[in-house]
Amino acid sequence: MENILQVLFVLFLMIIGYLFGSYREKRHFKSLQQREKNTLHLSVANFGNQQALIAEVTETKLIVGSVVISIDYFKKISAILRNLVGGKVIVYESLLDRSRREAVLRMKEQAIEWQAKQVLNVRLETVAIGGRFGGRTDPGSIEVIAYGTGVK
Amino acid sequence: MILTTLETVPGKNITEHYGLVQGSTIRAKHIGKDIMAGFKNIVGGELKSYTELLQEAREEAVKRMEDQAEQKGANAVVNIRFATSSVAQGAAELFAYGTAVKVE
Numbered sequence: 001m002e003n004i005l006q007v008l009f010v011l012f013l014m015i016i017g018y019l020f021g022s023y024r025e026k027r028h029f030k031s032l033q034q035r036e037k038n039t040l041h042l043s044v045a046n047f048g049n050q051q052a053l054i055a056e057v058t059e060t061k062l063i064v065g066s067v068v069i070s071i072d073y074f075k076k077i078s079a080i081l082r083n084l085v086g087g088k089v090i091v092y093e094s095l096l097d098r099s100r101r102e103a104v105l106r107m108k109e110q111a112i113e114w115q116a117k118q119v120l121n122v123r124l125e126t127v128a129i130g131g132r133f134g135g136r137t138d139p140g141s142i143e144v145i146a147y148g149t150g151v152k
Numbered sequence: 153m154i155l156t157t158l159e160t161v162p163g164k165n166i167t168e169h170y171g172l173v174q175g176s177t178i179r180a181k182h183i184g185k186d187i188m189a190g191f192k193n194i195v196g197g198e199l200k201s202y203t204e205l206l207q208e209a210r211e212e213a214v215k216r217m218e219d220q221a222e223q224k225g226a227n228a229v230v231n232i233r234f235a236t237s238s239v240a241q242g243a244a245e246l247f248a249y250g251t252a253v254k255v256e
Contacts, residue, residue, distance in 0.1 A: 013194055016194055016195065017194050017195060017196065020194075020195035020196070021195055021196035021197075024195065024196060024197045025196065028197070048157075048158045048159050056163070057162035057163045058163065060154060060156050060158070060161060060162060061155075062155040062156060062157065062214075062232060064207075064210065064234070066203060066206060066207055066210070067198060067203055068198065068199045068202040068203045068206060069196075069197065069198050069199070070189065070192050070193050070196055070197060070198075070199050071193075071196055072193075072194060072195055072196030072197075073193065073194045073195075073196075075196065076193075095196075102198075120157070120158060121156075121157040121158050122157075123157065123233065123234075125234055125235065125236060127236040127237060127238065127244075128238065129202070129238050129244055140193075141189075141193070141199055141202070143202070143203075143206060143236060143244075145210075145234055145236065147157060147232075147234055148157055149156045149157045149158050151162060
């Protein structure tokens with residue numbers, strides 16, 4: 001009896017995770033697209049000043065954008081199941097994709113606010129952040145930081 | 153103090169070189185935030201409190217790196233890199249390092 005209840009509870013969480021998670025993800029992607037369009041005019045490069053810089057740089061500033069995004073319960077369970085058979089873990093791909101885009105966007109938005117002409121030598125860093133419960137039952141989250149040098 | 157991820161400071165010349173400087177800090181999340189994050193873990197999405205926590209921690213790491221550079225008599229840190237690692241359950245280390253230089 002207790003086992004059945006446990007299975008039902010996991011199923012319940014999965015359904016909640018799926019419904020809310022995919023809704024929130026869709027909304028996030030929509031906002032990402034919109035904001036990417038808005039920030040398109042700022043040039044971002046991951047090379048340094050080996051190439052010619054834009055004329056007359058007067059000021060530089062370190063700009064950092066970061067975000068922590070948690071995966072939902074449905075994705076967690078499907079990734080565990082996927083681990084059994086191997087292959088592409090599609091549910092995680094969208095998570096990493098939107099985290100990176102969000103981090104880069106936050107960096108760009110800060111740069112625009114500071115009126116940068118260009119952001120140079122951009123680096124991306126990803127790290128998995130473990131939760132309190134640890135191990136298999138921990139749904140986990142990832143942090144992405146994007147940082148670079150704004151010039152104007 | 154000029155901070156940059158470039159190898160040099162645009163429009164300025166490096167006159168002196170003081171070597172590697174670094175700053176790091178380890179932060180743990182407090183339990184209230186953790187419980188809220190637990191709920192968020194079911195539905196997914198951004199964990200704003202963690203984003204802020206890690207941002208503050210990163211600023212602290214940069215501050216420590218700056219202090220070290222200042223002690224050496226530098227006025228700029230070039231080629232800055234960041235790293236984050238979760239060293240223990242519920243704690244993360246934020247780490248910043250770069251090269252301290254004097255520019256003119």
